Amino acid sequence: MIIGVPKEVKDHESRVGVTPAGVHTLVASGHKVLVEQHAGDLSAMPDDEYQAAGAEIVGGAPDVWRLADMVVKVKEPVEKEYRYFREGLVLFTYLHLAPLEELTDALLANNVTGIAYETVRDRAGTLPLLTPMSEVAGRMSVQVGAAYLEKEHGGRGVLLGGVPGVPPGNVVILGGGIVGTNAAKIALGLGARVTLIDLNLNRLRELDDIFGGRLFTLASNGYNIERAVCAADLVIGGVLIPGAAAPKLVTRAMVAKMKKGAVIVDVAIDQGGCIETARPTTHSDPSYTVDGVVHYCVTNMPAAVPNTSTLALTNATFPYLLKLAKLGATAAIQEDAGIAEGVNTFNGVLTYKAVAESQKRDWQPIAELV
Ligand SMILES: NC(=O)c1ccc[n+]([C@@H]2O[C@H](COP(=O)([O-])OP(=O)(O)OC[C@H]3O[C@@H](n4cnc5c(N)ncnc54)[C@H](O)[C@@H]3O)[C@@H](O)[C@H]2O)c1
Numbered sequence: 001m002i003i004g005v006p007k008e009v010k011d012h013e014s015r016v017g018v019t020p021a022g023v024h025t026l027v028a029s030g031h032k033v034l035v036e037q038h039a040g041d042l043s044a045m046p047d048d049e050y051q052a053a054g055a056e057i058v059g060g061a062p063d064v065w066r067l068a069d070m071v072v073k074v075k076e077p078v079e080k081e082y083r084y085f086r087e088g089l090v091l092f093t094y095l096h097l098a099p100l101e102e103l104t105d106a107l108l109a110n111n112v113t114g115i116a117y118e119t120v121r122d123r124a125g126t127l128p129l130l131t132p133m134s135e136v137a138g139r140m141s142v143q144v145g146a147a148y149l150e151k152e153h154g155g156r157g158v159l160l161g162g163v164p165g166v167p168p169g170n171v172v173i174l175g176g177g178i179v180g181t182n183a184a185k186i187a188l189g190l191g192a193r194v195t196l197i198d199l200n201l202n203r204l205r206e207l208d209d210i211f212g213g214r215l216f217t218l219a220s221n222g223y224n225i226e227r228a229v230c231a232a233d234l235v236i237g238g239v240l241i242p243g244a245a246a247p248k249l250v251t252r253a254m255v256a257k258m259k260k261g262a263v264i265v266d267v268a269i270d271q272g273g274c275i276e277t278a279r280p281t282t283h284s285d286p287s288y289t290v291d292g293v294v295h296y297c298v299t300n301m302p303a304a305v306p307n308t309s310t311l312a313l314t315n316a317t318f319p320y321l322l323k324l325a326k327l328g329a330t331a332a333i334q335e336d337a338g339i340a341e342g343v344n345t346f347n348g349v350l351t352y353k354a355v356a357e358s359q360k361r362d363w364q365p366i367a368e369l370v
């Protein structure tokens with residue numbers, strides 16, 4: 001199969017869909033990989049590394065899209081890429097189609113097989129191609145929070161680890177899923193005092209076992225949350241109710257009662273945020289202050305660390321990519337139920353129920369089409 005890897009063109013996107021290591025395995029398996037010039041530059045993966053791994057470096061995006069059987073990307077195509085869609089093309093990337101009617105139209109009109117990272121499922125029923133980005137954002141949240149706690153960045157001047165004779169900083173984490181667990185790991189590693197709040201008692205039991213007495217767990221309710229955030233130096237928001245907007249667990253009134261110079265990192269901002277005073281920010285203007293509390297609410301935190309994020313994402317996507325290349329899309333969809341779950345458009349038909357419902361369109365299960 002000929003696999004095309006274009007340079008990402010979406011604003012501030014710095015990851016790339018395949019690494020030199022991925023190219024090496026694909027080429028060793030008999031495939032041809034076309035990488036657009038400079039596609040990996042922002043992830044610290046230069047053209048010569050791709051070339052050494054066996055890729056052919058191609059001057060421009062039109063040729064990558066035209067010559068490839070399957071195009072592998074990171075973000076959903078932007079409008080200027082729609083012109084490259086054509087019959088028979090397989091596109092493997094994050095698609096997030098629900099709010100994107102024009103992209104859906106373009107994929108359907110051109111009979112593109114659109115396989116979305118965010119809907120691929122593994123045998124356990126989880127979404128394995130979303131997990132790595134939550135791991136990155138969870139770990140990064142503490143690093144970012146620690147920096148904003150410094151006086152220079154508007155914080156109250158607290159060192160999370162404390163020093164002998166001075167107590168450590170107080171970190172409160174809302175949600176004990178992937179983001180929360182990874183945040184807890186880093187905060188504990190820095191020596192902070194960490195409290196994690198979740199609604200799911202079984203999850204709290206697991207975390208209690210994993211971290212032992214080093215992590216304080218609390219059941220999620222307004223009373224506990226208010227007491228915890230008022231004593232916090234750093235609050236990290238990582239709750240998720242799948243498919244729904246995040247619940248506003250920390251109210252404006254609670255923020256007003258927090259310590260001046262405390263810091264909030266609301267990772268759940270991509271689902272609306274779990275702090276009432278949180279609003280989406282960007283890497284170019286990441287923070288603002290409400291009632292003396294610094295807020296950091298960047299919706300795409302992993303883009304700040306593209307080298308790590310590209311490696312983490314492609315570690316998860318690559319086994320699926322290799323299977324698609326080996327078997328071809330149709331056979332891979334037939335054989336692997338997880339890949340089948342990833343198919344959002346096939347042969348001009350919308351095949352993902354949740355996208356169809358949010359766009360009020362007809363759809364057909366992929367199992368009826370292959
Ligand atoms: N900003 C970014 O760059 C970025 C990057 C990755 C992930 N995210 C977002 O971070 C959020 C968390 O992702 P995740 O992968 O950790 O999700 P997850 O499903 O693994 O964990 C969510 C946790 O929230 C808990 N929860 C739900 N309702 C709660 C409540 N009322 N009180 C306390 N806990 C509650 C759940 O029990 C679960 O343990 C998601 O919105 C995700 O999209 C953002």
